[in-house]
Amino acid sequence: MTFLPKPAKPYPTWAKFVQALHTHGLSIKNMDTAALNLALVEIPGLIFDAMSQRNEAKVIRPSAFLACARQTFYAHQGQPSGDMPDNIGTTFAIGHVLHQLSYAALQSAMPPGFVGFYELPVTLPDWWPKDAMKYNQKGTVDTLLKVTDSEVAADYLAADVIEAHPKQLVDFKSMGGFGFKKHGKALFDHDPDGFGYISQLTVYADSPGVDCLGSGAIMAGINRDSLTQPLKPRLVTADVLEAEKARLIAAFEAAANQEDPGEEFLMRHDDAANFFCGRGSGKGYCAFKEVCREQPSR
Numbered sequence: 001m002t003f004l005p006k007p008a009k010p011y012p013t014w015a016k017f018v019q020a021l022h023t024h025g026l027s028i029k030n031m032d033t034a035a036l037n038l039a040l041v042e043i044p045g046l047i048f049d050a051m052s053q054r055n056e057a058k059v060i061r062p063s064a065f066l067a068c069a070r071q072t073f074y075a076h077q078g079q080p081s082g083d084m085p086d087n088i089g090t091t092f093a094i095g096h097v098l099h100q101l102s103y104a105a106l107q108s109a110m111p112p113g114f115v116g117f118y119e120l121p122v123t124l125p126d127w128w129p130k131d132a133m134k135y136n137q138k139g140t141v142d143t144l145l146k147v148t149d150s151e152v153a154a155d156y157l158a159a160d161v162i163e164a165h166p167k168q169l170v171d172f173k174s175m176g177g178f179g180f181k182k183h184g185k186a187l188f189d190h191d192p193d194g195f196g197y198i199s200q201l202t203v204y205a206d207s208p209g210v211d212c213l214g215s216g217a218i219m220a221g222i223n224r225d226s227l228t229q230p231l232k233p234r235l236v237t238a239d240v241l242e243a244e245k246a247r248l249i250a251a252f253e254a255a256a257n258q259e260d261p262g263e264e265f266l267m268r269h270d271d272a273a274n275f276f277c278g279r280g281s282g283k284g285y286c287a288f289k290e291v292c293r294e295q296p297s298r
């Protein structure tokens, strides 16, 4: 048996439970070889793709062009986006490896009463635009955990949590040490989400078959600079996801009506957006930062 031993008291949240699963399963003493082999089968192809082709998004998808309404507008209009650095492949490759090993860890540690789905293909919510030329119509959810037997599961996870939230979406993000520290303290209802992580979580949480928006969703940080540090799973609450859903729907409508929303991300976050938008001393990560600067709306 490799699964997580029963705790003295059930974990009070899904986030604590997921952290315990991850820590336990990653141990060389507990890693299940069948789960590990499943992960290893996937890794060569993922590394090959990361290192041999460009990975920029060509269309709007849950992980691309949603952080700012103007990004969505530009991408909808077919505005060319800037390229990522040519040597970005190793970052993606390592990220894929860490994701796969995390799935193996969770699966190794998964106790009776629960089931985990990994790299789960999903269709997108009914509010996601249907124009397949501009919007990707499918996505993949990192991990969906479900309770299969409430009585058995209650040894591990508090009974009130199981009753209110019998399933939980978990999205892994590998990050450098600085990002990991920020992730630990992030105020998800306030801090700039330049890379669209909350946008992505919102779309997936509301996808058919996942239907977890009302439970919130977990963003689980992996510190790729210090891999012995425990996973940092943080709950993005339902009200944050609901607010993001409303913002995304407004952004899609503006894009479809060809209404330029202006520098929406900068307006929302002011100077805190500079890091992402490339203003002030910020380097800028937005794929449209050049054209956006050339077209001031305020």
Ligand code: SF4
Pocket (backbone or CB within 6 Å): 067, 068, 069, 070, 071, 262, 263, 264, 265, 266, 273, 276, 277, 278, 286, 287, 288, 289, 292, 293
């Ligand atoms: S540079 Fe900033 S405001 Fe402009 S499109 Fe990009 S995220 Fe939006």
